[in-house]
Amino acid sequence: MHIALDEWKKTPSQVRRYGNYINGAMATSIGGSSIERKSPATDEVVAVWQKGTREDVAQAVDVAVEAFNDGRWSNLTAAERAEVLLKVSGKILENLEALALIEVQETGKTLEQARGEIQFASDMWSYAAGSARALHGDSHTNVGSEKLALVLREPVGPVALITPWNYPLVVLCQKLPYALGAGCTVVVKPSEFTSGTTLELAKILEEAGLPKGVFNIVTGYGDPVGQALAEHTAIRLISFTGSTATGQKIVQASSSNMKKVVLELGGKNPTIVFEDANIEAAIDGAIRGFVWNSGAECCSGSRLYVQRSILESFTRQLVEKLQAVKVGDPLDPTTKMGSINNEPQFNKIRSYIQQGRETATLAFGGNVRSDLPGLFIEPTVFTNVSHDSVIAREEIFGPVAVVIPFDDMQEAIKLANDTQYGLASSVWTSNLNTSLTMSRSIRSGIVWVNTFLDIPTEIPLGGIQQSGFGRENGRFAIEEFTTTKTVVIQNPATTDRFV
Ligand code: NAD
Numbered sequence: 001m002h003i004a005l006d007e008w009k010k011t012p013s014q015v016r017r018y019g020n021y022i023n024g025a026m027a028t029s030i031g032g033s034s035i036e037r038k039s040p041a042t043d044e045v046v047a048v049w050q051k052g053t054r055e056d057v058a059q060a061v062d063v064a065v066e067a068f069n070d071g072r073w074s075n076l077t078a079a080e081r082a083e084v085l086l087k088v089s090g091k092i093l094e095n096l097e098a099l100a101l102i103e104v105q106e107t108g109k110t111l112e113q114a115r116g117e118i119q120f121a122s123d124m125w126s127y128a129a130g131s132a133r134a135l136h137g138d139s140h141t142n143v144g145s146e147k148l149a150l151v152l153r154e155p156v157g158p159v160a161l162i163t164p165w166n167y168p169l170v171v172l173c174q175k176l177p178y179a180l181g182a183g184c185t186v187v188v189k190p191s192e193f194t195s196g197t198t199l200e201l202a203k204i205l206e207e208a209g210l211p212k213g214v215f216n217i218v219t220g221y222g223d224p225v226g227q228a229l230a231e232h233t234a235i236r237l238i239s240f241t242g243s244t245a246t247g248q249k250i251v252q253a254s255s256s257n258m259k260k261v262v263l264e265l266g267g268k269n270p271t272i273v274f275e276d277a278n279i280e281a282a283i284d285g286a287i288r289g290f291v292w293n294s295g296a297e298c299c300s301g302s303r304l305y306v307q308r309s310i311l312e313s314f315t316r317q318l319v320e321k322l323q324a325v326k327v328g329d330p331l332d333p334t335t336k337m338g339s340i341n342n343e344p345q346f347n348k349i350r351s352y353i354q355q356g357r358e359t360a361t362l363a364f365g366g367n368v369r370s371d372l373p374g375l376f377i378e379p380t381v382f383t384n385v386s387h388d389s390v391i392a393r394e395e396i397f398g399p400v401a402v403v404i405p406f407d408d409m410q411e412a413i414k415l416a417n418d419t420q421y422g423l424a425s426s427v428w429t430s431n432l433n434t435s436l437t438m439s440r441s442i443r444s445g446i447v448w449v450n451t452f453l454d455i456p457t458e459i460p461l462g463g464i465q466q467s468g469f470g471r472e473n474g475r476f477a478i479e480e481f482t483t484t485k486t487v488v489i490q491n492p493a494t495t496d497r498f499v
Contacts, residue, residue, distance in 0.1 A: 016047040016102070018195070020056055020219060021202040023063045024212030030055040035192055035220065040346075041108040041330050041339040041374040049195045052220030057187070057228040060216040064158040064185040065234045067213035074155050074183035082129035085177050087208035088201075089125035092118060095204065102196040103168060108339030108374060109293055110330045120457070121173040124473065127457045131478040132181030146491040153482045155183035156260060157236030160229040162222075162250070163198070164242045165191035165341050166296040166397075171264075172198055174461070174472040175239045180214070182481035187216045187235070189226050193342045195219045222246060233257040237481065240264070241298075243395075244421075244466050262470030262480050264298065264462060266395040267423030270416040271301030271452070272406075272438065274429040275309045278450070282428035283318050285452040286401070289426065291325055291337050291379050292453060295399035296345070298467075299424035299446070299453055302396060304381075305415055308405040315383060315403055319364045325379055328372055337399060339374040346375040349398030352391055353380055360385040360402065387415060395421070409434060413441045423467035426452045445471075 019026030029050035037047045050056070068074060073081070092099065099121075100114035107114075140149035159179050163171045168190060179186050190198035198217055205215050218225050226246075230238055230253035240250045241264040254261045271289045273282045289301025306314045330338035340346040353366050365378035377399060385392050385402040392402045406412045416425060426448040427438040439447040445463040448454055455461065460474030470480050 015045055016196060018047070018049040018199040018219070020050045020052055020060070021199060021215075021217040022056070022060045023216065024206065029053055029220070030059070037106055037193065037196075039105045039108065039374065040341055040343075041104075043374055046105040047196050049199065049219040052189075052218040052225040054224045054228045056218045056220075057225055057232065060187045060218050061158065061229070061232050061234050063213045064187050064216055067211065068155075068158045068185040072211045073180070073185060073214045076183075078132045078135065078181075081181060081183065082132045084205075084208050084210055085125050085129035085132065085181060088177070088204055088210075089122045089129070091204045091208055092122035092125065092201075095200075096122075099169065099197050099200060102200065103194075104330045104338075106194040106196050107165065107168065107341050108330055110335050110338045112333060113293065117167060117170045120455075121169045123457045124173040125177045127473075128177030128181040128478065131178065131475065134475075135182065135478055135482070137484070143488075146494040148489045150487040150489070152485040152487060153479070154485055156481055156483045157184065158234060159184045159186055159237040159239065159481060160232070160235045161186060161188045162226045162229065162238065162240045162242065163188070163190050165193040166293060166298070168194040169197040169201070171241045172201070174241075174477070176201075176215075178472075178477040179239070179481045180210070182478050184237070184481050185214045187218060187229060189218055189220070189229055192219070192221050226250075227253060230254055231256045235259055237262065239470070239480070244468075247468060260483075262472075263468035264470070264472060265423075265466060265468040266397070267298050267300065267421045267463065267467050268303060268393065268395050268419050269299055269301050269421070269424045269426075269444070270303045270305055270419075270442070271426045272305045272412050272416060272428065273307065273310070273314060274409075274412075274427075274431065274434055275307040276430045276434070277428035278430065279310070279314065279317065281450060283314070283321050285426060285428060285450075286318060287321060287325065287379075288452055290401040291399050294337055294340050294377075295349075296341055296397050297453070300397070301424075301426055301452060302401050303392060303416075303419075304401045304403045305406050305412055306403060307412075308407050311403075311405045315363060315381075318403075319381065322364050322379055322381070327369055327376055327378060337379065339372075339376050340398060341375075343375060345397065346377070349377055349396060349400065352394070352396045352398065352400060353377075355389075356380070356382045356385075356391045356400070356402075359389045360391065363403070365399075387418065393419070409437060413438065417441075417443050420466045422464035424448070
């Protein structure tokens with residue numbers, strides 16, 4: 001790894017410069033242009049990467065196709081591939097501090113949180129190494145005594161991974177180790193705001209012994225780079241995490257060759273607090289629900305439903321507790337919320353807050369922290385919110401929650417399910433029956449009961465409805481990157497004769 005952490009600490013404004021990563025080498029974009037990334041927390045330029053073009057994509061895909069077809073990776077045994085993945089897991093940990101600092105620079109999230117994310121990222125490589133070795137097909141021995149049917153699991157081919165800016169390394173590592181574990185070759189397009197850790201990972205993969213050409217990166221904007229990948233007819237699967245609007249474009253583009261699509265999209269997730277809940281835990285969970293990662297969390301619990309009997313005391317305590325959420329310097333260990341990631345997102349959140357001011361009651365926050373150097377906004381809570389209002393229905397992707405009362409469980413279920421999304425939800429109750437009914441009735445990819453954003457690597461993640469389809473992590477993750485082939489073998493002496 002080539003980041004001298006001590007050097008970086010001495011000169012924090014040192015700019016990191018990257019090429020695209022194609023066939024094992026950093027390369028300048030054919031278009032010759034680059035993108036400067038300023039830290040959203042300090043407004044300093046921290047990195048420069050390539051502004052990729054369709055031609056860069058074509059080159060990277062050609063390399064990934066050749067690497068797939070010659071079997072330099074897909075023909076290795078699972079044990080051999082797992083050895084590389086395990087080395088990557090270890091090397092990510094060795095470089096934890098440097099990678100975490102890059103995430104802080106490019107995202108504005110807190111250092112403490114970024115450290116946790118790098119650990120999580122490392123763990124996914126070790127889990128995927130196990131998944132690769134456990135992956136196998138199936139056999140049917142009950143289709144006739146002279147016949148054997150086999151179901152083979154094969155890598156789907158060269159794949160493209162497109163990632164967002166909120167968890168740059170984590171989201172990549174929810175895809176990449178599983179794709180590689182399955183034997184695929186890869187072209188990645190990271191977010192134009194946060195490409196640093198993806199590019200650093202290329203060096204780690206090289207050191208871990210991944211053959212050249214198996215992993216490639218083209219940085220740049222969604223259109224052309226992501227769009228060209230989604231349209232490319234040699235890419236057999238596209239795994240995308242990002243907004244529902246972009247997900248729709250990916251689906252359309254994928255029709256060029258009917259490539260397989262895995263989509264992890266947005267959410268407007270309910271947090272439901274019953275009167276019998278452990279209130280202290282519920283308040284803490286509710287705050288984490290919309291403050292974590294400055295609200296840029298696809299599972300963010302931004303619709304907060306509170307049973308009417310406790311509405312007033314709950315809201316009062318919520319607001320009191322929010323005073324303790326320190327917003328500011330991401331490197332300060334006492335900071336709970338860093339900056340917003342980028343200016344378009346900052347402006348989008350401000351516009352939703354303005355709509356909230358016009359249609360609901362502002363119970364907490366609502367202001368930009370103009371005393372700080374970057375893009376900082378206070379955690380914000382609205383009450384007296386209509387369920388049909390924009391702030392109650394649209395994904396804000398910022399530290400903004402709406403509090404809405406409900407009377408009983410049936411109403412809570414109805415409100416929670418009244419959404420186009422279906423990613424995550426959390427329920428706070430001490431009643432076992434309520435836990436059971438709620439977790440069976442809410443339509444979302446994951447339901448947490450008395451906990452929030454609790455994501456061990458072993459459990460699958462993903463949405464339903466307009467939150468997407470396909471699963472990451474857990475035992476299904478690697479299967480997404482495979483296809484099955486059925487083989488039927490017959491003793492010719494007993495094959496059915498047609499004429
Ligand atoms: P985005 O859709 O704007 O961008 C995501 C990625 O897609 C970026 O790399 C972008 O450059 C690229 N892109 C943009 N236009 C494209 C196009 N036409 N073709 C191909 N690629 C294109 O999303 P974002 O603002 O980076 O991320 C925020 C969104 O991501 C939120 O909606 C959030 O809920 C979602 N998200 C979902 C999950 C999940 O697991 N479900 C996780 C994290 C983020």
